[in-house]
Amino acid sequence: MSRHAILADGLVKRFGDTLAVDHVDLAVPSGTVLGVLGPNGAGKTTTVRMLTTLLQPDAGRATVAGYDIRTQAHQVRQLIGLTGQYASVDEKLTGRENLLLIGRLLGLTRRQARQRAAELLGRFQLDEAAHKAAKAYSGGMRRRLDLAASLVGQPRILFLDEPTTGLDPRARLDLWQLIQELVREGTTVLLTTQYLEEADRLADNIVVMDRGRVIASGPPEQLKARVGARMLAITARTEADLPAIRDILSRMVHDRVEIEGLTIAVPADTPDVLPTVVRQLDAAGVAPGELMLRSPSLDEVFLSLTGHAAPEDSGESTGGGNP
Numbered sequence: 001m002s003r004h005a006i007l008a009d010g011l012v013k014r015f016g017d018t019l020a021v022d023h024v025d026l027a028v029p030s031g032t033v034l035g036v037l038g039p040n041g042a043g044k045t046t047t048v049r050m051l052t053t054l055l056q057p058d059a060g061r062a063t064v065a066g067y068d069i070r071t072q073a074h075q076v077r078q079l080i081g082l083t084g085q086y087a088s089v090d091e092k093l094t095g096r097e098n099l100l101l102i103g104r105l106l107g108l109t110r111r112q113a114r115q116r117a118a119e120l121l122g123r124f125q126l127d128e129a130a131h132k133a134a135k136a137y138s139g140g141m142r143r144r145l146d147l148a149a150s151l152v153g154q155p156r157i158l159f160l161d162e163p164t165t166g167l168d169p170r171a172r173l174d175l176w177q178l179i180q181e182l183v184r185e186g187t188t189v190l191l192t193t194q195y196l197e198e199a200d201r202l203a204d205n206i207v208v209m210d211r212g213r214v215i216a217s218g219p220p221e222q223l224k225a226r227v228g229a230r231m232l233a234i235t236a237r238t239e240a241d242l243p244a245i246r247d248i249l250s251r252m253v254h255d256r257v258e259i260e261g262l263t264i265a266v267p268a269d270t271p272d273v274l275p276t277v278v279r280q281l282d283a284a285g286v287a288p289g290e291l292m293l294r295s296p297s298l299d300e301v302f303l304s305l306t307g308h309a310a311p312e313d314s315g316e317s318t319g320g321g322n323p
Helices: 044-051 073-079 095-105 110-123 139-150 169-184 196-202 220-227 239-252 273-283 298-306
Strands: 004-015 018-029 033-037 059-064 080-083 157-161 188-192 205-210 213-218 231-235 258-260 263-267 290-294
Touching: 004 044, 004 188, 018 044, 018 059, 018 188, 018 205, 018 213, 033 044, 033 196, 044 059, 044 157, 044 188, 073 080, 080 139, 095 110, 095 139, 110 139, 139 169, 169 188, 169 196, 188 196, 205 220, 205 298, 213 220, 213 298, 220 298, 231 239, 231 273, 239 263, 239 273, 273 290
Parallel strands: 033 188, 033 205, 080 157, 157 188
Antiparallel strands: 004 018, 004 059, 205 213, 231 263, 231 290, 258 263
């Protein structure tokens, strides 16, 4: 594979009078994770559908694993896996039967399909449920089966379109771990997500889309740095401690002091802010209830870039499995 597993240059897609994707450029190095963030209708899923050859772009070009998505769609489909927002497995079939079916459709022999299904059922901790119909699976189990289905063909590039939508926190963490394992083994992942924590946890680079356009891109820490400095937040034990804490922080930082309830926050532009504050609090005989030095969150980045908070759900959807 070339240095970049996915390259897109000026992708455009219209639906009637709606410009869903407006000259989108992407570059995903091999063996990395690109997180694509954006509000509902930002064009994330439409972009994924073009890159996975499910939609033809109206303009622009893109290559996946070096193959053109327009003229070499067959080659692209042989090398990718796709998991959409909703499980695409057949609920009437068992977990094993779903994987066997996909394996046979991909051209594996019966023996190869059985071996691959057994490997994936074990890896995704679905052995005990292998003979149960998928409709009896929990939400987390269905998502694991759906991801397993997208891996039957051992894809070099994996497209995950909001794969943890609707999962409980435990199931989400389990899926994150599986994705991290795949990346360590060399898989390239393009991940769209509505969970900013998910992008922060998994992505090497992030692209923020809004109204069909890429409005920002870069590593998570670089995007956070665009919002502003780190913040030092001190929570007082009692209201009586607030004046002393405020005086100490005001002497050190003159431009901005934020007070909310018992918590006072100030920009922490220099590395010596934290130890200096601790010494002065100790000298004043003030013991804070909590003291925290934090970077801007991706939620703050999202709000700063798009003008609104991150979406709680998504209206776009794709199917899953191997295209």
